[in-house]
Amino acid sequence: MIGLGRMGSDMTRRLMSKGHVCVVHDIHPAAVAALEQDGATGTASLADFVSRLSTPRVVWMMLPAAIVDQELAELCPLLEAGDIVIDGGNSYYRDGIRRGADLTRRGLHYVDVGTSGGVAGLARGYCLMIGGETDIVDHLGPVFTALASGIDAAPRTPGRAAGHYAGTAEQGFLHCGPQGAGHFVKMVHNGIEYGVMAAYAEGFNILRNANAGKRTHSADAETTPLQNPEFYQYEMALPDIAEVWRRGSVIESWLLDLTATALLQDPTLDNFSGRVSDSGEGRWTVAAAIDEGVPAPVISAALFARFSSRDNAAPANRVLSAMRKEFGGHDEKKEGS
Amino acid sequence: MIGLGRMGSDMTRRLMSKGHVCVVHDIHPAAVAALEQDGATGTASLADFVSRLSTPRVVWMMLPAAIVDQELAELCPLLEAGDIVIDGGNSYYRDGIRRGADLTRRGLHYVDVGTSGGVAGLARGYCLMIGGETDIVDHLGPVFTALASGIDAAPRTPGRAAGHYAGTAEQGFLHCGPQGAGHFVKMVHNGIEYGVMAAYAEGFNILRNANAGKRTHSADAETTPLQNPEFYQYEMALPDIAEVWRRGSVIESWLLDLTATALLQDPTLDNFSGRVSDSGEGRWTVAAAIDEGVPAPVISAALFARFSSRDNAAPANRVLSAMRKEFGGHDEKKEGS
Amino acid sequence: MIGLGRMGSDMTRRLMSKGHVCVVHDIHPAAVAALEQDGATGTASLADFVSRLSTPRVVWMMLPAAIVDQELAELCPLLEAGDIVIDGGNSYYRDGIRRGADLTRRGLHYVDVGTSGGVAGLARGYCLMIGGETDIVDHLGPVFTALASGIDAAPRTPGRAAGHYAGTAEQGFLHCGPQGAGHFVKMVHNGIEYGVMAAYAEGFNILRNANAGKRTHSADAETTPLQNPEFYQYEMALPDIAEVWRRGSVIESWLLDLTATALLQDPTLDNFSGRVSDSGEGRWTVAAAIDEGVPAPVISAALFARFSSRDNAAPANRVLSAMRKEFGGHDEKKEGS
Amino acid sequence: MIGLGRMGSDMTRRLMSKGHVCVVHDIHPAAVAALEQDGATGTASLADFVSRLSTPRVVWMMLPAAIVDQELAELCPLLEAGDIVIDGGNSYYRDGIRRGADLTRRGLHYVDVGTSGGVAGLARGYCLMIGGETDIVDHLGPVFTALASGIDAAPRTPGRAAGHYAGTAEQGFLHCGPQGAGHFVKMVHNGIEYGVMAAYAEGFNILRNANAGKRTHSADAETTPLQNPEFYQYEMALPDIAEVWRRGSVIESWLLDLTATALLQDPTLDNFSGRVSDSGEGRWTVAAAIDEGVPAPVISAALFARFSSRDNAAPANRVLSAMRKEFGGHDEKKEGS
DSSP states (O other): OBOOSHHHHHHHHHHHHTTOOOEEEOSSHHHHHHHHHTTOEEESSHHHHHHTSOSSOEEEEOOOGGGHHHHHHHHGGGOOTTOEEEEOSOOOHHHHHHHHHHHHHTTOEEEEEEEEOGGGHHHHOBEEEEESOHHHHHHTHHHHHHHBOOGGGSOOOTTOBTTBTOSSGGGTEEEEESTTHHHHHHHHHHHHHHHHHHHHHHHHHHHHTTTGGGSOOOOBTTBOOOSOGGGOOOOOOHHHHHHHHTTTOTTOBHHHHHHHHHHHHOTTOTTOOOOOOOOSHHHHHHHHHHHHTOOOHHHHHHHHHHHHHTTTTHHHHHHHHHHHHHHHOOOOOOSOO | OBOOSHHHHHHHHHHHHTTOOOEEEOSSHHHHHHHHHTTOEEESSHHHHHHTSOSSOEEEEOOOGGGHHHHHHHHGGGOOTTOEEEEOSOOOHHHHHHHHHHHHHTTOEEEEEEEEOGGGHHHHOBEEEEESOHHHHHHTHHHHHHHBOOGGGSOOOTTOBTTBTOSSGGGTEEEEESTTHHHHHHHHHHHHHHHHHHHHHHHHHHHHTTTGGGSOOOOBTTBOOOSOGGGOOOOOOHHHHHHHHTTTOTTOBHHHHHHHHHHHHOTTOTTOOOOOOOOSHHHHHHHHHHHHTOOOHHHHHHHHHHHHHTTTTHHHHHHHHHHHHHHHOOOOOOSOO | OBOOSHHHHHHHHHHHHTTOOOEEEOSSHHHHHHHHHTTOEEESSHHHHHHTSOSSOEEEEOOOGGGHHHHHHHHGGGOOTTOEEEEOSOOOHHHHHHHHHHHHHTTOEEEEEEEEOGGGHHHHOBEEEEESOHHHHHHTHHHHHHHBOOGGGSOOOTTOBTTBTOSSGGGTEEEEESTTHHHHHHHHHHHHHHHHHHHHHHHHHHHHTTTGGGSOOOOBTTBOOOSOGGGOOOOOOHHHHHHHHTTTOTTOBHHHHHHHHHHHHOTTOTTOOOOOOOOSHHHHHHHHHHHHTOOOHHHHHHHHHHHHHTTTTHHHHHHHHHHHHHHHOOOOOOSOO | OBOOSHHHHHHHHHHHHTTOOOEEEOSSHHHHHHHHHTTOEEESSHHHHHHTSOSSOEEEEOOOGGGHHHHHHHHGGGOOTTOEEEEOSOOOHHHHHHHHHHHHHTTOEEEEEEEEOGGGHHHHOBEEEEESOHHHHHHTHHHHHHHBOOGGGSOOOTTOBTTBTOSSGGGTEEEEESTTHHHHHHHHHHHHHHHHHHHHHHHHHHHHTTTGGGSOOOOBTTBOOOSOGGGOOOOOOHHHHHHHHTTTOTTOBHHHHHHHHHHHHOTTOTTOOOOOOOOSHHHHHHHHHHHHTOOOHHHHHHHHHHHHHTTTTHHHHHHHHHHHHHHHOOOOOOSOO
16 A cells, blocks of 8 residues: 555555555655554555565555656556556546556556545445456455445345346445546546535525525615515524434435534534535546536536635626626625625 | 325325324325225215314325315315314425414414425335424324334434434434424425436436447537547446445435436336426525525526426527527537537 | 616616606705706605606606615505506516506506616617506607617617518617516516626636646645646736627627726726625526526526625535535645635 | 638638638538639649748638648648648647647647637628737738728727727737637637527527416426416517617627527527537536636536537436436326426
8 A cells, every 4th residue: 555644544454454464655654654553564665665565566556646647657667567556546537547558568457446435434444446457356356345345335226136237336346447447437426426515515505594584684776685584584403404314315315424413513514614625526527528418517516616615706706796887887795695 | 194195195104004093085085995905094075084083183284285275275164273284295385384374373283394205205214394383393293203214214423412402303303493494494405305316317427428439420610529539438337336336435325226226227217208307396495595695506407407308498499509500600410419 | 767876867867868858856865966957857755756747647766676665655645547657677577567466456557667778878778678558658659769779779680671570679678568577578688697797707717717727736635736737828818808809709799898898997807806796687587497497507507606706605615615524534725726 | 721611711702802812722622613703713632722822821721620630731741841820710729739839840830710700700800819929920910900800890998099908909809829829718709608698598598488377287296386377477579579688788799689680580499409519619618617727607507508408418317217216206207397
């Protein structure tokens, strides 16, 4: 395991808890030391790391997408034909296709694994979406089995049975196709995640403002009055609503479980500023939709809402204000909604 | 129970299975007869129905939103002061506020209950979102307890404990506020549902078209060629992808479980035409967002996608084609994408 | 003319410049005095105002939508059967239908006029969208003719000819239908305006950021690096781009003219904060689309962008940040994009 | 001029009408013959074409984006150092950057010109957005001046004056930056065009359905009844509304002029099917917005509406129907809205 951030460390621990022997490396010695305490073999250099693995080596990288290429440039010369390199991070699937071709030229095997599960994965197991050569993916079966959440993670889908669709999907990992396919599926997974998260977020915002009729509104030509304040007189208990939806509703989900946890701790979520990062997959999902000619209005709206949360709409908004000033003489209102 | 459609019948059966005695009514005698066979007391008229209930009567209506008012017009004169009428259907919460005021004037009690759970509710139990007077809602506790999915339906949210937020949300039902509050929360629930469903639907569409590079594309001034066909060469196994996401991924949800079931039965879903109905709550959710000044781009995009699925965008599209003809002399292409 | 804000004053001036005699009223004496200097008959009370008009009186109101009802309550008792009241402001068309019915019951005539043109209307003339009884609208023809921009405001549409569609649309005013129809058409006009404005605003934002590749970006697991900084190395001259588009391009428009003016004065528009008001019609347009089942993704996205410009998305964004913290341990980034 | 489709032919004619001498080439002899009749020098082969031009040659290509590279592969070996190649078609700006580098290596000059104006350009002149080396662009000034719409195409922007922003934007052409900049600006221009067109299209769809209250609606649990049919009783005259908006309204534009023309010819636009093509720039605009982190909800919604108009949402809609069937037992409705 190269890269002992949150994900890499937890995955190493899960592998070891299932009986796998792990050699680890990270540029931060403290991260290596922490894993050594948990039973891993720490290494101080890539050369040392490589030398500790028996051939065919299996190297799993959990690194920020931006530094995978430089890591590969250092790593590959140290490896031997037949060794396997796995990119388990959030790489763009097109980089996976390119890297796969590069490594194949060098006699190495490249496998891309989209890994979902987050900080809960250590305990729950991970959902693994895999791209690569079939025999190599088969060879790695025990590793994937150890990391994956396993068949007990969810009730069996009606109609699934031994022999029918007899793949590994029920185990929590899936060979999705050739190189890049794993990160493609993970990309779409995260795109969906953006949309699902945004749907809940919008819903809770609407609930929170169900008391809009209690607030006074100014009456001027610039602002429409709330037509029917009597219909917005509710003070909604968001933590309890999240909780009740977890039981028997159509919108039960793990993301809702997490929302219920967060709202219970802090019903107003005032500890958050609301600047929402995006780590690439949402962008790539929309780009793929566009290439394919597939409408993705929901996922793209979710993506753009994140951009707007970081004030990136401000220049556009200033253009709107400037137009309004020109045609209507409207000065901007400085506050209120 | 008045209204023995799918929902009304199942809820009656669940109530009886928990020891409640039920009197039922429906305009279709066959529906009544079916419930009689399961142990309910059938009635042939509203008057008969009312006469079989002991006071204070508890009348639960599960009717299409469009006929609730006419049913109330017939029912209310037959009731006595102190009787309770529950609207468990998909009514607009504003109608609930109005009806609540009407019934209060007549000395009756009105409770609105948003009911989620669908055809699975008989077995899983329902998620109940309740609006009304506190003492009346408390009085109905045993009914809600019988219908709700119960505390075992989901693992306990970390941080919840006896005495802390000691409400009924963990039981699967929640008194959300005064009259209308139950249907308000249910409305937003369904709005979220629209968004979540659309996120998955878009994602599976993108996966399905991951083979776009294999299709030939025409090269003319009207159609942009796919820039990089080599990046869209995947044949994705949708049923397996839905399955693997059910285990350990961030986007685990009940809607995903259902999608996995549907895709397993029919991987191309060709049995469906894709005309998607909407039953009102999505519309009302967006309308509420607008009244409140709350952005809801995801939920509204999901709603509009349903409108478009029913060809309602066609007049707008013809305007676009007409403009293109005027400025560019572009004739419409008759096929292809 | 009742209501001597920017619009009411300018319209009065235009009427007088075309030979009409105007009696004016406003709660602000200074506004009345200013019009008196320009030749209008000022009045200090509604009673005085009404007494100065000869029957059948024609009363044009240019008031904020929120105070039209209270003004009508004061005004109507002072009028006589056969008098005409015109609401030229930004009223909701449904209020127009209701007010029309009220005034009809009193023997009065009600006409709703959606008025577009803004501060430029005094010189350019206005675009008038009219609802009401046909004979009353016909009676008001000279007033509408004076206010409207006239046939020379635009080249003749190919195919229009004397006798064919021989209405007044070419004069710049149109009887759209019965009471409410004028404000309905004005509502949709403004909804379109929202969408058009937002399209330009987004475009200029994209142009402004065509230099994104010159900015350094951090590389971490939270932020995707810009894949191809070499493609975003342009410093675009926004004022000149707006200017060149005004001549011969497909997107020539008056709103673009105004944008070019604003960008010439202040290329970065830093004098604006970007908090964009909405005065109701955009909301009502989307609500109408939803009632009709018509997809309006563009107009609604434009509306929601305005809501977001006023920080109304913040509670939703905090929900997103809270979810990300729960599943990924992600802390919010405090700055950067 | 290479490429004598609609645009190439018209531009050649405009150049000749301004006194330029033009040599033309096209793979279709008939297109060449037509231009010869109008005074151009026709050529039957690329070699012949090149031989007729004096050095430094100026070659303007108006070709579908998909075949520019193959044309350049044939053309460039025939050229000499110092010759100039102009791509005036709808190429992706990134291809322009690449081609520019290629041609520079060969000692040739490459200029990319985004050309707006459509079939009206012959008479109105074109709007030209130009990328390339400054001295080369300056050298081509007379060509751009002949093609451009000129200063009289629009009233002067207030604040523009001799010496201030003393560029060519007022002439209708603009040197936007280095190679690729012209097509970048044209790309955004077309992205805006998508959004503006969609705003009008949605608006006219809403107007057309202002009679929704006159249609009968079924009342069942699947379909929400129109809450207030009395508010949707209008039969709107779309051709007249488009016409009146052309005079004095805020949404005056050339696209509206064209819409008025189209609606006058065919008020229902039933001659169009509503399958709307997209020729790439809208896709690239959204992709650029995503790369830059700039929200583009309106332009992307417009793009996705075009995808949906070509039935590309159908697989997603089938997923929605399948989910609804699973959770609610809902069968699809076969017709109605």
